[in-house]
Structure formats: C-alpha cells, structure tokens
Amino acid sequence: MNPVNTQPYTLPQDAVWLITGCSSGIGRSLATLLASKPTQRLIATARNPSTLTYLPSHPNILKLALDVTSPASVDAAFTAAAARFGADFHLDVVVNNAGYSLSGDTEAATEAEAHQELETLFFGTARVTMRAVGVMRQDRDPATGRFRGGLVFNISSLAGLCAFPGHAYYHAGKFAVEGWTESVAREMKGEWNVNFCIVEPSGVKTNFEGHGKARIEPHPAYASEEMPARKLEMYVNMGIKSGVGMMEPAQVAEMLFHIASRGECVPLRLPLGGTSWKMAKAKAEGFLRDLELVKELSTFGGQGV
Template sequence: MNPVNTKPYELPFGAVWLITGCSSGIGRALATLVASKSDQRLIATARNPSDLSYLPDANPNIVKLALDVTSPGSVNAAFAAAAEHFGKDFHLDVVVNNAGYSLSGDTESATEEETHQEIETLFFGTARVTTRAVEVMRQAEDHRGGLIFNISSLAGLCAFPGHAYYHAGKFAVEGFTESVAREMHPDWNINFCIVEPSGVRTNFEGHSKAHTKPHPAYAADDMPARKLAKYVNQGLKLGVGLMEPSAVAEAIYGIASRGERVPLRLPLGAVAWKLAQSKFESFLGELDAVKGISAMGEKI
C-alpha cells in the first residue's frame, strides 16, 4: 500500500491558504487566525462574500471570494479569481475544505432533495476543491507541494442514530481522502490530513444544522435517536465536551506550521479520541469472533 505524507511538511513564508466555509465556526476562526499572521496569505471563501466582512478589505494578502462548493462553475471561478489576484506566482500551500452542514432526523423521512444536497455539499464539494487544489499544487514548477485539510468529524469515524446522511457524507470524505493521498507521488510533497473534531460550539446552531421532517414511527421517547437527541441537548446546554472553534483552528495551524510529518487522521477533542479508540478496540474483538468464517479454509 502506497504510504502517505512521507516527508516533514514545512510551511513556507508567504504561504497561501484557501479556506472554504469561512462565514462561521471553524472556517471563520481559522480565517481570522491566518489573517493575523503577517507572513501568511489568505483566500477566504463563503457562499455570500458579505459574511466575510469581519476580515479587512485593504490588505493585499487577503482576498475574499464567493464560493459555493456544490457548483463546479463557482469552484472554477474562485480558483481563477484567486490566481488573478495573486498574479503569475500564484500557488496554493494550504487548502482547508471546511464547508458543510449537518442533516439530522429520522432517515426514513428524509427527502431526495435533502439527501442529495447533503452529500453534494459534504462529499462532492470537498472532492471538487481537493482535485483542483492537487492540480495547482503539483503543477507549480518552483513551488511544488502543499497540505490539504479535509474537515471530517467524529461522525466520520463513528455512526450514531438520527444522522445517517451526515455520517454517509463524512465517511465518504474519509475514504476519498485516504485514496487520493495514496495516489500522490512522493516527489510532489502533497500532504493530506483528515480532521475529526468532536463537538464544536457552533456545530449545532443556525444554518450549520438542518433537520428532516419527524417520522411518527420514530417519535417514542425510547427510540434510539430520541434518546441520543435528549442526551446531546443536555450536553449542549451545559457546554459539556464542546470545543471552541478557535481551538480547532489553532490545532490545524499547528499541524501546518510545526515542521513535522502530517498525520493522515487527526481526531480532535478527548471525546473524539476516546470514542475512536473504543470503536477500533471493539472492532478487533468482532473481527476475531468471525476469524474462522472470514478465513474460508485459509490460514490467517
């Protein structure tokens, strides 16, 4: 199996960052952090550029662009506008695919439009920006290489009731990223990191969360999704286990700037790390239980 991220990554002086979904949450926190670094340059994007008014207008190192990741034309236009802004020496050093939202509720009641829009945003949007970024990074003659962060979630590692299509999108991001990372030639020095945060303070507020219509068959209080929702809502009210977006931004910037090998996966938060550990330990037990069946007469 082709190894990934084999060399230490050095964040260059004057690095260009492209971040999607900068209107709120992790994207906004990371854009704010990068903008505060005098030796870094920033392409901040959002579906509505007016949501980027928190960033200065007069700084030539910062460009604010409209970008709807569900539209191939919008993605192409944003890359073209970024190249025009920075001129003939345009290159990308760090790309952060952050745009997305959660679709929760009873899976049986989800509409075709809701499910397609969710996967279009979480997965195909990430795939579009990633493939364009790889093209720019590998073609840069004097500046080949870069780092692509694809924001997944604890939901890309573990699945819970009532979020089936959100999990599907994040699981897809994980598999896609790992596969593409293994396609890279080591000489290209293109690195990938799948970021897997647990609860972030803005994840379940406002436009970052959509709900399917409730289904009567799943309405009882003892249904798994209802029990989980009650537990989560209690935790949200108390702020238990929630990370600040700024903490996630600092972790991402730290991975990019520390001058070490980039991890392919980065669970963030004690909850994410512990649940990931629990999942894989449980899976090993389940794997051992079916060893005889899986072997199909062969020696394992």
C-alpha cells in the first residue's frame, strides 16, 4: 500500500488554520489557543458566526459562517478566506471538528435523523477535506519551489474504533471518516507533503450533553433497564457527572498544536487519552485472537485458497 505521512511536517511561522465547529468544545479551545499565537492565522467557522464573539477582532483572525452539510456554504467559506488573505493565501492546517452525537434505539431512528448524522459527520468532513487538499497540493514555496504541504486533522473518536450499543449512526459516521481518511491519505503524492491525522479522543468535557447531542425517540422494545443501551447510558451519565477520566478540550487543543508544530512525521491515527489508547490496544489484541479462531474457516481448512 502507498505509505502515508512520510515526510516530517514543518508548521510555517505564518500558518493558516481552518477549523470547523468553533462555537464550543474542542473547536473553541483550539481557536482560542491559536488566537494567542501572534504569527498564526486563523479561519474560525461555525454554522452561526455570532457564537464566535469570544475571539478578538484581529487581521490574523477571520470568522466565517460555515455549515459543513451545505456544499454552497463550504464553497463560500473557501472563497471568502482566499479573498481575505489575498495572493499569498495558503492553507496549512485544517481541523474537521464539526459534529454532534446521535444516540438512542437504532430501530426507532428516522431516515431524516440517520441521514443528517452521516451528512454532518462524514460528508461534511469529506467535502471540507477535499477542498483543502485541492489548495494544499498546489501550494509551493516561491523561494524554493518545493511544496509547502499541509495537515488535515479529522476529529474522529474512540467511537471510530470501538462500537457500543445505542450509538449506531454516530459510530457509522466516525467509522466512515476513519476508512475514508486512510484511503485518501494513500492517494497523495509523496512530494506534495499533504498529511492526515485521525484523532480519536475518548471522553472530552464538551457540550455533547447539550446541543451537541441529539436523541432518537425511545423504542418501547428497548426500554428495559436491563437492555445494553440503557446500561451504557447509566455508566456514561455517571462518568460525565463525575468527570473522572474526562479530558479538558484545552488538552486536546494543545496536543493538536503540538503534533502540527513539533517538526516530526504526523501519525495517521492518534488515540487520545488513556482510555482511548487502552481500548484501542485491547481491540487490536482481541482482533488478533479472533483471527486465530477463524483461521481454518478463512483458509478453507488450511488450503490457503
């Protein structure tokens, strides 16, 4: 397979960052961090730009409306960014952070709920990423003629690695982002130096229990407290209330900036937080054990078909 992220990535002093979903959570924390960096330039976006008033007015900061579910909105945001920064416009880091969680009994999910979740998590990420790649792969340093490259952070989740009851369409969106990103990363020409990082945080203290979380109407067949989804809801709610093992959004923001600025090769996948790392490792080990169990079946009795 074509290798990915083969060159160390160097963050330019005047890097331009574009972040989706800056109204709260990880997006807001990262935008706040970048606003404190005098030479970094920021394109902060949200469906409602009035939620971006926490950012100062500054020539290096552009606040834009961007609804990732709307191709026209994505096009307009890229056009506005190019117009704002002029002839030297380049796009160095894109953070696809916009999204929300859809939880509940999958049998009761409506077509509209399912489509909207996938449209936001997956198709929104895909359309912003490909617009960004179109800019990054053509961008050369005028002094050297070498490609400047770029970095795309696609915010997935532990939910893109492991599936739990009661979140089927959220998992579908995050699993799709993971496979799609890996495929696109392998399409890149090495000299372009366009890098991808799939970020897989576990619990983060965001507003997912507020407007960042949508719920499917309960289905009576799954209402019992003994049902797996109900048990998981209980444990999740206990964890959110206690805050144990939950990361602060600022910690995630600091790590993203560290990955971009450390001058090393970018990891394709980054399980973020001890819980995510441990569960990723456990899943990989379990997968290897399961492979051994089905080896005879997979190879048609060892015939190696």
